[in-house]
Amino acid sequence: MNNLGIEGLGTDRPDLAVGGARVSAVPDATPIVYVVDDDISVRESLEALIRxxxxxxxxxxxAQDFLSQPPAPCPSCLVLDVTLPDLNGLDxxxxxxxxxxxMPIIFITGYGDVPMTVRAMKAGAMEFLTKPFGDDVLLEAIRSALGRSEGAFGQVSELRRLQDRYATLSGREREVMALVVSGLMNKQVGGSLGISEITVKAHRGRVMRKMQAGSFADLVNIAAKLRIPN
Structure with missing residues (x-):
């Protein structure tokens, strides 16, 4: 097993060259591993290993080439060299x-020291690997990072779905939802809004359907995720 990736593997593919980097076409739902390193041999080695x-x-x-690339709508992680020509890895x-x-970050460097490692880890880095390191070490770090990203991405996707559903509610339905999840009974909601209890029930039923809530508890949890004020 090689150190620092599979050096020497062929990389003859019809990739698109952008700012000194090859950017591959990627399906939306497939996790992406970004690599930022100014050493072309390292980039090619890691690209082959990851693929x-x-x-x-x-x-x-x-770093600037990476930042110019818009985020992809899928789980991802970043394998990042500390020493870069413009913006350094820690910045x-x-x-x-x-x-x-x-997007979790895995640092790789040939010039690591304890203060640098501590700074990176305190700022949330998943791993700080000093070259040379085994391929299996990096692959395991990437696997863990993508697992964390998938969890975070799933939460973001769920929140967006809830926001889209909430956007379909009318103004009155939003008022009813806020009062209902605050613990008021239908009669109390009606009194607060100046409408009949029957009308409140009708609005409440539409809220449940539009928000796809299977129960009152579900609706309360949805309101908490959306941070709807009482």
């Missing part, structure tokens, strides 16, 4: 944390 493992690699020569980590919070 061979069954993931979709996208490689970049600099890029801060940008990723602010803009792409569901």
């Amino acid at each position: 061979h493992a069954g993931w979709h690699p996208e490689v970049f020569a600099s 890029l980590q801060q940008r990723v944390a602010a803009e792409r919070a569901d």
Whole structure:
């Protein structure tokens, strides 16, 4: 097994060259492993290793090249060199944390030290690997990172679905939902809004259907996820 990826494997593929990086076409639902490293031999080695493992690699020569690429709508992680020609890896980590919070980071470096490692880990890095390292070590780190990203991405996707459903509610239905999940009875909701109890029941039924809530408890949980004020 090689260190730092499978060096020497062929990379003759019809990929698109963008800013010194080859960017592959990727299906939306397939996890992506981004690589940012200014060493072309490292990029090609890791690209081949990641592809061979069954993931979709996208490689970049600099932090700016990576940041110019819009986030893909799927789980992902970032394999990141610390020393880069423009924005260094630790500074890029801060940008990723602010803009792409569901993307875990695995640092790789040939010049690591304890303070650097501590800074990266405190900022949320999944791993900090010092070159040379075994392929299996990196692959296991990527596997763990993608697992975390899939969980975070799933939560974001669920929230978006709930927001889309909530957007279909009328203004009155939103008022009824907010009062109902706050614990008021139908009669109390009607009194608060100046409408009949029968009308409240009708609105409540539509809210349940539109929000796809199977029970009152489901509706309360949905309201909590959407942070609907009482």
